[in-house]
Amino acid sequence: MTPDRAISLVQERFGLQAAGEGRYLTVEGVPVERWQEFFRFAKETLGCRFFSFLTAVDWKEQGLEVVCRVENLEDGVGMLAKARLAPDARCPSLTGLYRGADWMERECYDMFGVRFEGHPDLRRILLSQDWEGYPLRKDYAVDTPHPPYR
């Protein structure tokens, strides 16, 4: 798999533009309902079997965006894809494709409140289970009070 081949495949299958800085490609605006389909394609067709990370970005009024990066280690092609979420913050889970998505999605739920549908065990991971709010959202102030000794 070469970066050029990956760019044309993404264009062909999803009609999306993969911008590249060398061998590492970024795909913006994957439709959230095709999120799983996109990563199945990335894993099986592009050979990106290495799961690097998954996170989200809070763009305030424009809503949340989920970001995930996978990589083909043999050919050195990296793929970073992004999907905008609707205000209900629901996103299909990638746990069926990548086992590494398990903890990363839990962290993303913990910090942003993204609800990953199909995740087998969506609990908070870094904060305690009774924590209120989602700290990495932009409307969560750094000095938000919380019960002591947590």
Place this chain on the structure above:
Amino acid sequence: MADPEARKVIELGYGGNERLVMNMGPQHPSAHGVFRMILTLEGETIAALDSVIGYLHRCHEKLGETLTYAQYPSIASKTDYVAAMTSELAYVLAAEKIGKIEVPKRAQYLRVLVAELQRVASHCLWLGTWCLDIGGALGGGATVFLYCFREREMVLDLFESLTGARLLYGFHQVGGVRYDLPEGWAQRCRDTVDRIDQRLDEYESMLESNTAFLIRSQRVGVISRELAQEVGIAGPLLRGSGVDFDIRRDDPYSSYADFDFKIPVEEAGDCYARYRVRMQEFRESIKIVRQALDGLPEGPISSRPALKSVGQVRIPKGEAYARVEGPRGEVGCYLIADGSPKPYRMKWRGASFSNLSILPHIVPGHKVADVVAIMGSVDPVFGEVDR
């Protein structure tokens, strides 16, 4: 005091085929930090493992949004505090990538030099604590631990005379590094790595001729090549599972392309394979340190003027993912800049976080004692897991 019903359940659990839930941690000497495991046992065999993390969580990613590009690098060292040099480097590389900031050649070599010394120090800590974990097998166990700490101490002394700090350095800054080598440092550094190089043979002969050590580490905690990639483990764990990937060679940063070194790979995927990978990495790191000292170019150590205020570094709008090969694998920083002195968003990909998430996949089927050996071979640093 105890509830008689609850007691009955526990007694039944010892009977045979029933399952017993056992708590391990969060304060446990083999946990290398604060980590709780909830083990479901069938006899002494583990049927399931649930990990509880987050005890050291400081929300570094929120901190990254509230601190400026000048302030955060010294805080970044507190993620993986055993390898502070590499954590700082990931952050400044990301900022430099967005801002297209040139780094002088001398600073790039200094970055490589300290990163490799850090790998030596970090692997010393790993080897010592791991051997302490499987201590019974080594006839007391504390010997290797104390030897390794003696060697690590020598590297920390070098760092102390370079930066003034022994654990958290604040060495890197956007555009270069903050300190140049003091008088006589290069020679001291050469002497130190020579001495460590000799002592590695000593460790190897001590461990690899010890049958108990081999039994405890070989064929224990096997990670397949497929599982390794899917979970996203990195560094010595990935290479111990037969995947030939190292960021220093495959996505070089900071002049690593100028250096000549080998990437050790082992096929077995067990604790022993991970041990072998790290032992060979020790020597490769020492090789790189010597090359960096030999080839150290003259010139400035930073492309930016000295800092007079914390808001002085501004990075233009943009985003980048920068990563470095830390002692524990891929330490990555995904940074989104909005033109202000602070990033809009910072995601920290902690190598230990991904590495630790392998545990529920490989521990079931092993005995309780093996959990400790496997856990040690994963080498998690909880500052980086919990961030």
